[in-house]
Amino acid sequence: MSSTSEKSEPSGISKSVEGKTIRLLRGDITREEVDAIVNAANSTLMGGGGVDGAIHRAGGPQILEECKQIRAMQGQLPAGQAVITGGGNLKAQYVIHTVGPIWRDGSCNEEETLASAYRESLKLAAQYELKTVSFPSISTGAYGFPLSKAAPIAISTACEFFKEQSSVEEVRFVLFDAFAYNEFETALNVL
Numbered sequence: 001m002s003s004t005s006e007k008s009e010p011s012g013i014s015k016s017v018e019g020k021t022i023r024l025l026r027g028d029i030t031r032e033e034v035d036a037i038v039n040a041a042n043s044t045l046m047g048g049g050g051v052d053g054a055i056h057r058a059g060g061p062q063i064l065e066e067c068k069q070i071r072a073m074q075g076q077l078p079a080g081q082a083v084i085t086g087g088g089n090l091k092a093q094y095v096i097h098t099v100g101p102i103w104r105d106g107s108c109n110e111e112e113t114l115a116s117a118y119r120e121s122l123k124l125a126a127q128y129e130l131k132t133v134s135f136p137s138i139s140t141g142a143y144g145f146p147l148s149k150a151a152p153i154a155i156s157t158a159c160e161f162f163k164e165q166s167s168v169e170e171v172r173f174v175l176f177d178a179f180a181y182n183e184f185e186t187a188l189n190v191l
């Protein structure tokens, strides 16, 4: 894996991997000006707390309307899978909704399911020929996934994805608090 040119940004850091960019930012994902933001949804797709609630509040009712249509067509969204809607009132054109695993004790496929949530989201972005995608830290809020384990999974799944040809040129992780940011920075630094 080629990994070069780590540089400081005013509000984060970025690293070039396979000629693409991984960027870490602190902030609110609903304000991102990218092709798609990813929602850490729950299986109902009917909205919830945390980042899910923030995205629906900022994006307006159109996003929930599209989620309801998806739900009517395919039922609940299993953990590790992803679907896509428009971005409603957000600056992002699309919202990719994925469901991370609920952390139990680490013996219930949690790590594989988390990687799948990131991977399936990136595959959808590629299907839609999107270039820039912003992720929150999936599963590390209400779902209780330890950040020290989740951050390396998030970073390494993006790096693996970059090995394949796709439209996706930049993956951002938008971290809400300093602790999450630091865990992702540590994971990025050991690449």
Ligand code: ADP
Residues within 6 Å of the ligand: 027, 028, 029, 030, 040, 041, 049, 050, 051, 052, 054, 100, 136, 137, 138, 139, 140, 141, 142, 143, 144, 145, 174, 175, 176, 177, 180
């Ligand atoms: P999950 O149920 O997948 O654990 P949560 O929404 O509870 O999802 O938390 C996931 C992560 O998103 C947490 O680290 C939380 O701090 C973070 N988060 C909450 N709101 C925002 C936001 N507006 N932008 C970015 N991250 C957010």
